[in-house]
Amino acid sequence: MIKITLGVSSSISVYKALDIARRFKERDCDVRVIMTKNAAKLVSPLLFETLTGNPVAVDMYESRQSQKVEHIELAKWEDILVIAPATANIIGKMANGIADDFLSTHYLASTSKVVVAPAMNGRMYRNRIVQENIEKLKERGVIFINPKKGMLACGEEDEGALEEPLKIVETTLSLLKEKDLAGKSVVVTAGATREYIDPVRFISNPSSGKMGYLIAEEAEKRGAKVVLISGQTYLNPPKGVEFVKVETTSEMKKEVLNHFKKCDILFMAAAPSDFQPTSRAKEKIKRERGSLKIELKPTEDIVSTAAKNKKKNQIICAFAAETENHIQNAKKKIKAKGVDYIAMNDVSKKDSGFESDINEIILIDSKLNSYNLGKDSKQNLARKLLDKILKK
Ligand SMILES: Cc1cc2nc3c(=O)[nH]c(=O)nc-3n(C[C@H](O)[C@H](O)[C@H](O)COP(=O)(O)O)c2cc1C
Missing domain, CATH: 3.40.50.1950 (Flavin prenyltransferase-like)
Incomplete structure (x- = not known):
């Protein structure tokens, strides 16, 4: 009752x-x-x-x-x-x-x-x-x-x-809908990764992890077995989800590929670093050595690799944080990466996106249809995102 x-x-x-x-x-x-x-x-x-x-x-x-x-x-x-x-x-x-x-x-x-x-x-x-x-x-x-x-x-x-x-x-x-994800397995990535320059310094980004944590919480409430693979955040993992903590993009990729094999839906809401230093100094680099050039190389692309391993009934929803030509870039990405959905958010806006409690999402499917989920609390957007994907 x-x-x-x-x-x-x-x-x-x-x-x-x-x-x-x-x-x-x-x-x-x-x-x-x-x-x-x-x-x-x-x-x-x-x-x-x-x-x-x-x-x-x-x-x-x-x-x-x-x-x-x-x-x-x-x-x-x-x-x-x-x-x-x-x-x-x-x-x-x-x-x-x-x-x-x-x-x-x-x-x-x-x-x-x-x-x-x-x-x-x-x-x-x-x-x-x-x-x-x-x-x-x-x-x-x-x-x-x-x-x-x-x-x-x-x-x-x-x-x-x-x-x-x-x-x-x-x-x-x-x-209070019925548990429409009962019996399903959902993997969610969240937060920022860290790519180390030396033992105490790293490249990262301001992702708070809130969107991914709220998707994990919503999926769990709707009956799914949820694995949350998280980079750096200051959030407590939602109750009832399996929590996997990672630090680097390469660790995140390993965990995603491992858990993706057994899941029905993968949400990639994390902000893994796209670049990493070509080498990591073993000792802390001293200021006294003067100016420093850091060479970067691209990190491994988790989304494309997961998509290549995707089975017929699996769904992948990747997130795209865009600062310009938003929709065009997101549409290019959906084709290039081979995913089912891209949740596009415009991170150039000051009052939404990274670190904020609100976000604005346009969901694009593989047929390039776009659905404006509007500007809303990240909690409501997590609900709307699941509603849209489950009703496809
Ligand atoms: C007959 C009557 C109707 C009222 N209708 C409204 C109303 O529709 N909306 C509203 O915000 N306040 C209305 N008020 C004013 C509120 O009752 C008042 O602001 C009150 O302090 C609110 O207390 P509460 O929020 O603890 O119930 C009405 C007051 C009266 C006497």
Whole structure:
């Protein structure tokens, strides 16, 4: 049974949350409702209790004896947190780490997927502060169901109306899709490699590894057996994945070829160095020796080598970080390397790509069709990438 926490804040559309709770129950979900105190002034918690058959949480400071719901326990229990309707106030608190009531404190304790459906006056919705708060939350992976245009309580026809309860319920349930990668094996590469000049100096790049780690996490959640082959990052490996740490491009190639034999899908999201010094000094090179010329040679091409070993049912998705002629370069690459997909990201943009939490991906397939996955959090892009590749 899917376990849903429904957060309800004090928008004029609060009554629609009753329909949302009812529809989740119709789909056999177990629903626990948290209401803000203001929402409880507009609609009685008793109605939600009756519809869901569960106690409703409003006050964090109810006496321990009578307290029926506890925010940390609820955070551990749920599969997903849905906040609908979400006021400008709760969105602002979530974006800024404020935990001054049951719902905002619960959000900070929650590690599950979070869906937010805002509802407010159009002018409030377009307010820069509200939009900045929404962007912040999106960057952290919160999924927004945008409000629609409609007749608002203030009598204005404007955007800001809560999306239809049925759409909110269906979007939420589609995010908890069945384990569509059950029985599949996925290999993901991530992070930067290091090519040593001497024992303490190396050539590398600023790849954070975030995109690859999030793809590995998403694939694991969707039921795949995942091997994450990682160069240098400062990230903790996601739970449940087999973690293989490598340092150089040559080590990464060896591990990729070894694990690729048994896998169904290979995502190459790492940024292995394209060049390595022709020789590596055994001892630290001293500054006193004066100016230094380092000769570089290309490293081995992991993507092409894996593609040459590809069996019929295997899928390879390589990443291309481009700074110019993006699409043309990515299309050339897909042919030259013989892979099934290229996920192209433009790393010349300051606000996305390397090190950032957001990215912008255009996915190109071997028939040279391109799909713009948009600018989004790397977490959402990992989900969209898997959705696209699995539905091919
Ligand atoms: C009748 C009524 C309707 C309201 N509708 C909205 C709304 O749709 N969206 C919104 O952001 N605020 C709305 N507000 C204002 C919020 O209730 C107010 O900002 C409140 O402090 C939010 O508290 P909460 O987020 O803890 O529920 C409304 C207030 C009232 C009295």
